[in-house]
Amino acid sequence: MTKPSRLLPLVTPENEHYWQGGARDELCFLCCQDCSHYVHPPAPLCPECLSRKLAPRAVSGRAVVHTFTVNHQPWIPGFDPPYVVAIVEIEEQPSLRLTTNVKNCAIEDVSIGMPVQVCFEDLGDGVFLPLFEPRA
Amino acid sequence: MTVPGKATTRLERSAAVTGIGQSAVGRRLNVDPLALTADACLAAIEDAGLRREDIDGLSTYPGSMPTPAGFSGAGITEVQEMLRLKLNWFCGGPELPGQLGSVVNAVMAVATGLAKHVLCFRTVWESTAQGGGGRQGIGSGGGGRFRASGFMQWTLPYGAASAAVWIAMMAKRHFHEFGTTREQMAWIALNARRNAGLNPNAVYRDPMSMDDYMAARMISSPFCLYDCDVPVDGSTAIIVSSVDAAKDLRKPPLVVEAVGTAVHGRPSWDQWDDLTTMALRDAGAMLWQRTDLTPADVDCAQLYDGFSFITLAWLEALGFCGKGESGPFVAGGSRIALDGEVPVNTHGGQLSGGRLHGYGFLHEAATQLWREGGDRQVAGEPRVAVAAAGGGPLGGCLLLRRD
Numbered sequence: 014m015t016k017p018s019r020l021l022p023l024v025t026p027e028n029e030h031y032w033q034g035g036a037r038d039e040l041c042f043l044c045c046q047d048c049s050h051y052v053h054p055p056a057p058l059c060p061e062c063l064s065r066k067l068a069p070r071a072v073s074g075r076a077v078v079h080t081f082t083v084n085h086q087p088w089i090p091g092f093d094p095p096y097v098v099a100i101v102e103i104e105e106q107p108s109l110r111l112t113t114n115v116k117n118c119a120i121e122d123v124s125i126g127m128p129v130q131v132c133f134e135d136l137g138d139g140v141f142l143p144l145f146e147p148r149a
Numbered sequence: 150m151t152v153p154g155k156a157t158t159r160l161e162r163s164a165a166v167t168g169i170g171q172s173a174v175g176r177r178l179n180v181d182p183l184a185l186t187a188d189a190c191l192a193a194i195e196d197a198g199l200r201r202e203d204i205d206g207l208s209t210y211p212g213s214m215p216t217p218a219g220f221s222g223a224g225i226t227e228v229q230e231m232l233r234l235k236l237n238w239f240c241g242g243p244e245l246p247g248q249l250g251s252v253v254n255a256v257m258a259v260a261t262g263l264a265k266h267v268l269c270f271r272t273v274w275e276s277t278a279q280g281g282g283g284r285q286g287i288g289s290g291g292g293g294r295f296r297a298s299g300f301m302q303w304t305l306p307y308g309a310a311s312a313a314v315w316i317a318m319m320a321k322r323h324f325h326e327f328g329t330t331r332e333q334m335a336w337i338a339l340n341a342r343r344n345a346g347l348n349p350n351a352v353y354r355d356p357m358s359m360d361d362y363m364a365a366r367m368i369s370s371p372f373c374l375y376d377c378d379v380p381v382d383g384s385t386a387i388i389v390s391s392v393d394a395a396k397d398l399r400k401p402p403l404v405v406e407a408v409g410t411a412v413h414g415r416p417s418w419d420q421w422d423d424l425t426t427m428a429l430r431d432a433g434a435m436l437w438q439r440t441d442l443t444p445a446d447v448d449c450a451q452l453y454d455g456f457s458f459i460t461l462a463w464l465e466a467l468g469f470c471g472k473g474e475s476g477p478f479v480a481g482g483s484r485i486a487l488d489g490e491v492p493v494n495t496h497g498g499q500l501s502g503g504r505l506h507g508y509g510f511l512h513e514a515a516t517q518l519w520r521e522g523g524d525r526q527v528a529g530e531p532r533v534a535v536a537a538a539g540g541g542p543l544g545g546c547l548l549l550r551r552d
């Protein structure tokens with residue numbers, strides 16, 4: 014199966030920890046050095062304590078499917094449906110969510126509450142896309 | 150989380166809707182969107198019994214915007230220039246509590262005396278601009294060097310290139326938590342089509358059955374084709390006047406009884422705390438904190454249906470049913486029918502009437518209160534109507550009252 018032709022994110026100093034962590038197999042988020050709150054999407058300060066001491070920190074990569082959809086509409090040339098788009102919640106913090114794809118399983122096997130684990134797809138240009146697959 | 154206290158002064162009541170207008174609405178009209186805007190604006194001015202010289206305020210959503218194609222058919226500057234308006238106040242922009250936030254702006258301008266008669270408009274020409282290619286994904290025209298930034302960087306690389314995908318996930322979560330089904334949600338689309346059949350200006354008027362709905366192709370589960378609104382070309386205009394200035398106009402003023410503009414959660418399509426409510430929760434709660442009226446007083450509800458699920462969420466946000474209960478509430482379609490306890494989207498909504506992007510709901514609320522609905526007119530003498538627009542992290546609503 015050929016890889017889908019994905020649109021790439023614009024990598025900046027603010028988000029490179031997220032898009033490039035996959036080079037080391039790490040899913041990284043900004044984390045507050047004062048209160049340990051993970052901040053995503055990246056921001057210049059912690060929304061909990063307003064500290065500006067934020068630094069990238071790797072998480073376990075374990076997550077749970079919060080919700081999902083099976084997309085059937087061809088939106089992007091070369092990125093062919095059907096595929097699963099999901100919002101997953103990262104184990105380390107209930108509010109730590111991201112939109113992603115669930116892969117390496119049959120579409121009909123995806124469900125809300127399903128335990129998943131991060132994996133990465135190398136898109137070139139230094140971008141490693143965090144994706145999720147079923148956790149054993 | 151703080152909520153706005155019970156309002157003691159409700160300045161919105163010093164403003165009223167005094168006229169409405171609409172251009173031709175249709176698929177691929179191939180008409181200059183500014184010309185459509187002129188049709189709607191001049192019709193609204195005439196409807197109110199005003200002259201163009203009386204208009205001293207101008208408001209629109211989202212303002213001039215080159216992309217997505219056809220999303221904005223006209224901006225403030227073009228309309229002011231075209232009609233040579235002498236403006237005391239104007240405002241156009243996208244960062245508002247939903248599309249009707251631009252009307253709330255007009256209400257505030259009138260209430261504070263910055264303007265006397267504000268012309269509000271919203272023009273779309275997505276049907277012509279998108280041509281025969283169907284609904285487009287965001288960024289799909291970007292070519293090989295396109296790089297997603299801002300919020301889009303978190304969704305486009307995953308093929309989540311449309312609000313259809315984002316809101317489908319909200320609907321799925323609602324299905325999961327409350328047992329809502331496609332058969333229940335279908336009634337938003339079926340009710341809209343039933344009402345569109347009585348509206349000569351609606352785009353899709355042929356009868357639709359539950360079998361038709363269930364047989365339609367999926368877009369993004371649980372949304373099928375009929376859960377998604379239909380891009381059209383068209384313009385809608387609304388005149389907001391001060392109640393003092395409204396007294397001598399052609400029509401009974403529709404007083405703005407209350408507005409809801411709150412957004413307390415994170416303003417994001419995927420980070421919002423409770424995806425089953427969207428931002429509509431906060432706007433709806435605020436509306437009822439600014440009036441002594443209750444949902445039981447509402448004679449018709451015109452609730453945004455960019456996707457069918459959004460109407461379910463507005464029904465809950467505005468308290469027409471309890472949280473999570475919108476599926477059973479609409480099932481069978483009798484409660485939301487023209488002769489039901491709360492007639493919903495009496496013109497056919499955007500699902501069957503066409504995607505006029507928010508303004509169509511306020512236009513229809515006024516139409517019903519002025520009892521100009523023709524075959525689709527709600528029986529009796531409706532006095533109170535709610536118009537609500539927006540979905541995801543954007544939502545705003547107005548309650549209109551005819552004395």
Ligand SMILES: [Zn+2]
Pocket residue numbers: 045046047048049050059060061062063064
């Ligand atoms: Zn902190």
